Structure formats: C-alpha cells, structure tokens
Amino acid sequence: MTAARGPLLVAVSGPADAGRSALVGRLAALLRERGLAVVVVRGHGCLLCRRLPVRTRVRDAGEPGGDGWARRATDPERRGSAPRRVHAFLEAAGLAARIAVAGTVARKRARTRGGQAVVVTERGPLDGLVTFDPPAASGVAGAFRRLAGRYHLTLLVDTGPDRPRGRDRADAAGHPAPSWARYRDWSRRLPRIARLDGERAPSLVTGAAVERIVDAIRERERAAEQGRVHALEREPEREQEQAAVHARTHAHAHARERQREQAAERSRAVPARNPARDAVRDRPDGTRRRHIVVSVYDGDDLPGHRGGGALVAAKVARRLAEDFRVTVVTAGRHGGAEERDGIRYVRLPVRGAGPRAGRLLFLALLPLVSRRIRHDLWLESFTPPFSTSFLPLTTAAPVVGIDQGRRAEALRRRYRIPFFLVERLGLRCYRHIVVTNTADGVAVRRLSPRADVQVITGGVEQRGLDETRLGTGQFILFLGRIDSWAGGLDLLLDAYDRVRPPLDLLLAGSGTPEEERRLADLLAARPDGTEPRIHWVGPAEDDRRRQLLRDSAFLVLPSRHETFGLTALEGMAYGKPVLHFDLPALRWMRDGGGVAVRPFDVAAFGERMAELAGDAALRRRLGRRAGLAARHYTWDETTGRYLALAHRLLDAPVFPRRPRMRGGVPTAGPPTGSASASGPPRRRRRGRTGGGA
Incomplete structure (x- = not known):
C-alpha cells in the first residue's frame, strides 16, 4: 500500500465491560501482520477525573414533574460545577x-518500515461525551466534537444495556441502560461512527473491525488518487490561467504608467489644489460644511449583521447628511471606501478575524482612524465587549457615545471576565452620552457623573393599524439576531416545550457561525419524539421580515440583556403584542401592548405564551394598545433629536478661556509696575489676632 498523508486515526469506543481493551490488542496484532505501522494509545482519562467521579445529572431545584432529576440544559446556571467542566476539558x-504524539511516532515508523500508519485509541471523544454528558451547546461538547472531527473512524462496540455493568466511569452513576442511551444519543451527532455487534464471538468482532479499518484506508487512497488525477488534468488549465494573469499584469502595468504620465501633464497645466480654498465651496453661500463621523461595528448593508444599532446609525447618518458632511466608519471583511447617497463609507478590514477578535480590533483601530480622518464631531456607537474605546482621549473634537450595545455586565455574568472594569473607566472620558432607555440613563449617570446624558429612543416606520388583522396570526415569532445566551433562546425553547401551545414557533434571524451551530444543537437536543413545531427559517430581510410580522400572532423577546428592543417596537407597529421578561430596559412597553414576566421565570413565560396563543380576544385588545403606543416612536423624532444635538455642539460660540484668579489678580499676564512681575507673589504671613503682618 502507498502511504497516504498523515496516519489513519481510529477510536474504539464503548463501556469497559464490552472488551474494549482486548479488542484494541487484537486489532493491533492483525494490522501489523498486514504490514501497517500501528501505534496504540491507551486511554484512561485525566488524573483528576479518575479521582473525582462526575455526576452526569444534577438536581434542579423546583423542577416540576418526575422525581426531581433533570438533565443539564444549556442554562449556564445548570452546566455543572466549574471543577467538573475543568475535568472534561483536561480529558479532551x-x-x-x-x-498528536502517537501520530508523530506512527509517521516515523511508516517512513522507516513503509506502508500505511494507523493510530488506534482505546477511548475516543464519544466516550468523553458519554462520561460527562454535557449540554449540546456547551464548550465541553464543542471541544469533544472538534476532536471527533479529527478521527477517520470510530468503532462503537454495541453490547446493549442488558450486559452486566463493569467498572467504567461512564457506568458508575447507575444502571448501564442510561449509559447506553447516552452512547446511542451522542453517536448520532458525531461523524464516521461504525457499530460492531459486541454479542458475537471476539474473533468475529475483530474481523469486522479490521474490515472497517481496511475499507477506510482504501477510501483514503482512492480519494488521494482522484486528487492526483484531477491535479494532472488541471495542469494545462493552470498554465493557461498563469499566462493570462501575466498578460493582464503587463497590460495593467502599462495602463498605470500611461495614467501617471497623463496625470503629470495635467498637474503641470493646472494649479495646485488648495484644501482650505476648496472647502469654502462646500455650500452655495461660501461657508464650509462641517464634517461628522459616525462609527458603528455592524454595517446596515451586510447580510446577517444588520442589527438595531446598525439601523439606527444608518437613519441618523442620512438625517445628518442634510446639514453636514457625513462619513460612516464600519467593519468589513475587506478595507476600502465608497460613497453612497451622499455619505462616505469607510470599512476597516477586521471581520476576517472572527466575531470576537474582529470587535476588539475595531475598538483598537478607532483611535488611529480618528487621527487620519479630519472631523468636527464624532458619534461612536458603543461596541461590546468593552463598549468604549477611549476615543475622546485621541481627538480634540467633541465625541458623543451612543449606548446601543453596552453589554459588559451581561458578558461578565456569562464568561466570568471583568469587561465592565474597562467600560467604567472608559465612560468617564466621555462628556456627551446618548442612551436608549431611562434605566440605562440612570446607570450611565452613576458611572460618569460629569457627562451630559440624554435619552433618545429608537424609532419605527409608521403605518396604519389594520383593525381586521388584530388578534389574528398563524404562529409565534422570534425575530432578531441569533444569540443563544444573550437572546435567551435556550429559555424560549424550554418554555415552549413545557406548555406546548397550539401555535408553532418560528425563529427568524441569523448570527455568527458559532451561534448558528449552537442553535442547531439546541434544536437537535430536544427530547426524542417531540413533534417538530419549532422552525428556524433563517435570516429575514425587508419583504420577508414584513410578511412574518404581518402573519404572526404575537412576538416573543426572551432576552437576558437588551438596550431598547427595536424589533419589539417594529412588531408593535403591526399591532402585535410582545411577550418579554420584565427587564429595566424594556419597561417603556408598559401599558403599550407588552406582556412582562418575572425575569428568567421559564414556567411563567410558558404559561403566558400558552395564554396568548389560545386567546384571540386578548391578543386583539393588547395589539390595539401596542399599535397606538408605537405611534409615539417615529424616526423623524429620533433622528431630529440627533440633528439638534449635533447643531448644539457645533453651533455653540467658542469663548476665550477665562484666566485663573490668583489672590484676586488675573494671571493671564504679569502686572506692570510691580515687583511680582519677576516672580510669584509672596505669600502673606499670618499673625495672631490683633498682630501685624
């Protein structure tokens, strides 16, 4: 056999009483007889995990039904203790x-002896998942799934739950039947699983395992051969492509040289440009149009990234462009600048670093960009996780911080990282801050007492309220960015499964690839036999978004953290009630068609969901109130307040700095005819009462 690139990685999984260790030994012997370089990895788990047993189930206080034992869900409070999660990461x-070490040894043996290299591990990622049984969307499960992707084959010795239980830690928690249920559940979620009938004779089981491994080796060789053939077939095409690229390169170089010669000729004939003189021509009356920069991480024209902050920034930029020159600085996969609808857009190439690193790079680059773009006013939409970027320290122009995504406190609760320390320090640098709700205004005034804090809410496109559609609807709608933890999707799915309301649940939105995979895992982890009445329809833009809002019965907003809830306001404009947790930032919906539930009470949330789904008259009454309340939030009012704020900061007269007073005499210049002009005034010596100086 010809050696393929890299060793073949095989795992033998199953409880210890399935003869896993003996099977690995027999496999290694038979594969060596076939001329393969075999390295065996005996898996025993990490030291801490062998010393401390891991309970695969936790008791959830107050959990209704059953004997009080509940499987760990995706709620961070029910993921198990931190030491147990550390044990799982250590084992992975x-x-x-x-x-990795075995692969290096196997490659060295294959080069020395020839043939294919094979690494056989006694335990695999499947055994780790069964041992710890983490939530499907947790970091532990993700680590083991990534590790399982590196294996070319996993042999699951299926002996069934009726055999006697051994000493394997996966079976230490109770009867082997639950352990085998976990094996079969997790095996459906991992790739390249091959089942072996462990009830057969050991020789037959070993023979079947060897056949599976040989088939995997042949499949790799077949794929490698097809790749070589395809490369040979593509060789003439690549040569033609390279020749065409060389020709285009030479043509472009010749064109650029010609353009430079023409530009040099024009520069000799036209006088040099004077920026100060040209700036005066910005307006017909000869005055210079002042320049405002709006920075926001999410762009309003990028699919999957059009959040509430991006929408508000786009509306504000268009309104400011009526009186000012406007530049929008946002994030992109590739850098560059373009002009659209009278607004200049500058994109920083940071999205290629990923959602988390990209935001950090965007925050780090903003101070540098502020030194490159000349401006009179900067509007900065705060970007998590640190929100602030200390921008006022790098520019002399006024900076207005817009709190549309300040989530440092919520991220601290989720990741146990003190993001809020940087945020609190940065907020003290700002003298002008805009928030979207009164609760955030109180919090920001407490963190930055000297700042001028204004509350400017979001807006919505106004439309007539259709009385004939009030109370109607075909489904329950969640509309927004996919974020399982901050958006509370795990709480929503749990509440829906508890009450099973008569209407289907539609999830509309998109997010980062990681968050979308987490949502897919949440949907896949629902109990077996559950009717598929939860549908994820993907992103919804423009016409599709309006259709979903129009046809929905009511909206759900199960967020753990919100700044305003622009999607809720949009649903209210269509006359739809909004079910949400009673967060301080969402209390503007009181008496306006919003149905508030005690924060994170999943049982109460499910009960109100079932009540709204089954009572059309209640939805009609709440929908009419929601539609009337939405009329008070218009984009004209919202953007007009931003325009007024910009004029107030830029049109205010600049007064000369008042000289400081020292001893009742101004210190702007030395007093004439006085000896103190050559030095500081002498300090008066205090005497006793009635004494002289």
Whole structure:
C-alpha cells in the first residue's frame, strides 16, 4: 500500500465491560501482520477525573414533574460545577496531546518500515461525551466534537444495556441502560461512527473491525488518487490561467504608467489644489460644511449583521447628511471606501478575524482612524465587549457615545471576565452620552457623573393599524439576531416545550457561525419524539421580515440583556403584542401592548405564551394598545433629536478661556509696575489676632 498523508486515526469506543481493551490488542496484532505501522494509545482519562467521579445529572431545584432529576440544559446556571467542566476539558486536552504524539511516532515508523500508519485509541471523544454528558451547546461538547472531527473512524462496540455493568466511569452513576442511551444519543451527532455487534464471538468482532479499518484506508487512497488525477488534468488549465494573469499584469502595468504620465501633464497645466480654498465651496453661500463621523461595528448593508444599532446609525447618518458632511466608519471583511447617497463609507478590514477578535480590533483601530480622518464631531456607537474605546482621549473634537450595545455586565455574568472594569473607566472620558432607555440613563449617570446624558429612543416606520388583522396570526415569532445566551433562546425553547401551545414557533434571524451551530444543537437536543413545531427559517430581510410580522400572532423577546428592543417596537407597529421578561430596559412597553414576566421565570413565560396563543380576544385588545403606543416612536423624532444635538455642539460660540484668579489678580499676564512681575507673589504671613503682618 502507498502511504497516504498523515496516519489513519481510529477510536474504539464503548463501556469497559464490552472488551474494549482486548479488542484494541487484537486489532493491533492483525494490522501489523498486514504490514501497517500501528501505534496504540491507551486511554484512561485525566488524573483528576479518575479521582473525582462526575455526576452526569444534577438536581434542579423546583423542577416540576418526575422525581426531581433533570438533565443539564444549556442554562449556564445548570452546566455543572466549574471543577467538573475543568475535568472534561483536561480529558479532551489530554486525548488531543496523546494522539498528536502517537501520530508523530506512527509517521516515523511508516517512513522507516513503509506502508500505511494507523493510530488506534482505546477511548475516543464519544466516550468523553458519554462520561460527562454535557449540554449540546456547551464548550465541553464543542471541544469533544472538534476532536471527533479529527478521527477517520470510530468503532462503537454495541453490547446493549442488558450486559452486566463493569467498572467504567461512564457506568458508575447507575444502571448501564442510561449509559447506553447516552452512547446511542451522542453517536448520532458525531461523524464516521461504525457499530460492531459486541454479542458475537471476539474473533468475529475483530474481523469486522479490521474490515472497517481496511475499507477506510482504501477510501483514503482512492480519494488521494482522484486528487492526483484531477491535479494532472488541471495542469494545462493552470498554465493557461498563469499566462493570462501575466498578460493582464503587463497590460495593467502599462495602463498605470500611461495614467501617471497623463496625470503629470495635467498637474503641470493646472494649479495646485488648495484644501482650505476648496472647502469654502462646500455650500452655495461660501461657508464650509462641517464634517461628522459616525462609527458603528455592524454595517446596515451586510447580510446577517444588520442589527438595531446598525439601523439606527444608518437613519441618523442620512438625517445628518442634510446639514453636514457625513462619513460612516464600519467593519468589513475587506478595507476600502465608497460613497453612497451622499455619505462616505469607510470599512476597516477586521471581520476576517472572527466575531470576537474582529470587535476588539475595531475598538483598537478607532483611535488611529480618528487621527487620519479630519472631523468636527464624532458619534461612536458603543461596541461590546468593552463598549468604549477611549476615543475622546485621541481627538480634540467633541465625541458623543451612543449606548446601543453596552453589554459588559451581561458578558461578565456569562464568561466570568471583568469587561465592565474597562467600560467604567472608559465612560468617564466621555462628556456627551446618548442612551436608549431611562434605566440605562440612570446607570450611565452613576458611572460618569460629569457627562451630559440624554435619552433618545429608537424609532419605527409608521403605518396604519389594520383593525381586521388584530388578534389574528398563524404562529409565534422570534425575530432578531441569533444569540443563544444573550437572546435567551435556550429559555424560549424550554418554555415552549413545557406548555406546548397550539401555535408553532418560528425563529427568524441569523448570527455568527458559532451561534448558528449552537442553535442547531439546541434544536437537535430536544427530547426524542417531540413533534417538530419549532422552525428556524433563517435570516429575514425587508419583504420577508414584513410578511412574518404581518402573519404572526404575537412576538416573543426572551432576552437576558437588551438596550431598547427595536424589533419589539417594529412588531408593535403591526399591532402585535410582545411577550418579554420584565427587564429595566424594556419597561417603556408598559401599558403599550407588552406582556412582562418575572425575569428568567421559564414556567411563567410558558404559561403566558400558552395564554396568548389560545386567546384571540386578548391578543386583539393588547395589539390595539401596542399599535397606538408605537405611534409615539417615529424616526423623524429620533433622528431630529440627533440633528439638534449635533447643531448644539457645533453651533455653540467658542469663548476665550477665562484666566485663573490668583489672590484676586488675573494671571493671564504679569502686572506692570510691580515687583511680582519677576516672580510669584509672596505669600502673606499670618499673625495672631490683633498682630501685624
């Protein structure tokens, strides 16, 4: 056999009483007889995990139904203790390190002896998932799934739950039947799983395992051969493409040289440009149009990234462009600048670094960009996780911080990282801050007492209220960015499964690839036999968004953290009630068609969901109130307040700095005819009462 690139990685999984260790030994012997270089990795788990047993189930206080035992859900409060999660990560890291070392040894043996290299591990990622049984969307499950993607084949010795229980830690928690249920559940979520009938004779089981491994080797060789053939077939095409690229390069170089010669000729004939003189021509009356920069991470024209902050920034930029020159600085996969609808857009190339690193790079680059773009006023939409970027320290122009995504406190609760320390320090640098709700205004005034804090809410496109559609609807709608934790999607799915309301649940929106995978795992982890009445329809833009709002019965907003809830306001404009947790930032919906539930009370949320789904008269009454309340939030009012704020900061007269007073005499210049002109005034010596100086 010809050696394929990299060793073949095989895992033998199943409880210890399935003869896993003996099967690995027999496999290694038979594969060596076939001329393969075999390295065996005996898996025992990490040291801490062997010393401390891991309970695969936790008791959830107050959980209704059953005997009080509940499987761990995706709620961070029910993921298990931190030491147990550390144990799981240690086992995954240990397994990764062992297979890396074994792969190096196997490649060395294959080069020395020839043939294919094979690494056989006694335990695999499937055993780790069964041992710890983490939530499907947790970091532990993700680590083991990434490790399982590196395996070319996993042999699951299926002996069934009726065999006697051994000493394997996966079976230490109780009867083996639950353990085998977990094996079969997790095996459906991992790739390249091959089941072996463990009830057969050991020789037959070993023979079947060898056949599976040989088939995997042949499949790799077949794929490698097809790749070589395809490369040979593509060789003439690549040569033609390279020749065409060389020709285009030469043509472009010749064109650029010609353009430079023409530009030099024009520069000799036309006088040099004077920026100060040309700036005066910005307006017909000869006055210079002042320049305002709006910075926001999410762009309003990028699919999957059009959030509420991007929409508000786009509306404000268009309104400011009526009186000012406007530049919008946002994030993009590629850098560059363009002009659209009278607004200049500058994109910073940071999205290629990923959602988290991209935001950090965007915050780090803003102070540098502020030194490159000349401006009279800067509007900065705060960007998580640190929100602020200390921009006022790098520019002399006024900076207005817009709090549309300040989530440092919520991220601290989620990741246990003190993002809020940087945020609190940065807020003290701002003298002008805009918030979207009164609760955030109180919090920001407490963190930055010297700042001028204004509350400017979001807006919505006004439309007539259709009385004939009030109370109607075909489904329950969640509309927004996919974020399982901050958006509370795990709480929503739990509440829906508890009450099973008569209407289907539609999830509309998109997010980062990681968050979308997490939502897919949440949907896949629902109990077996559950009727598929939860549908994820993907992103909804423009016409599709309006259709979903029009046809929905009511909206759900199960967020753990919100700044305003622009989607809720949009649904209210269509006469739809909004079910949400009673967060301080959402209390503007009181008496306006909003149905508030005690924060994070999943049972109460499910009960109100079932009540709204089954009572059309209640939806009609709340929908009419929601539609009337939405009329008070118009984009004209919102953007007009931003325009007024810009004029107030830029049109205010600049007074000369008042000289400081020292001893009742101004210190702007030395007093004439006085000896103190050559030095500081002498300090008067205090005497006793009635004494002289």
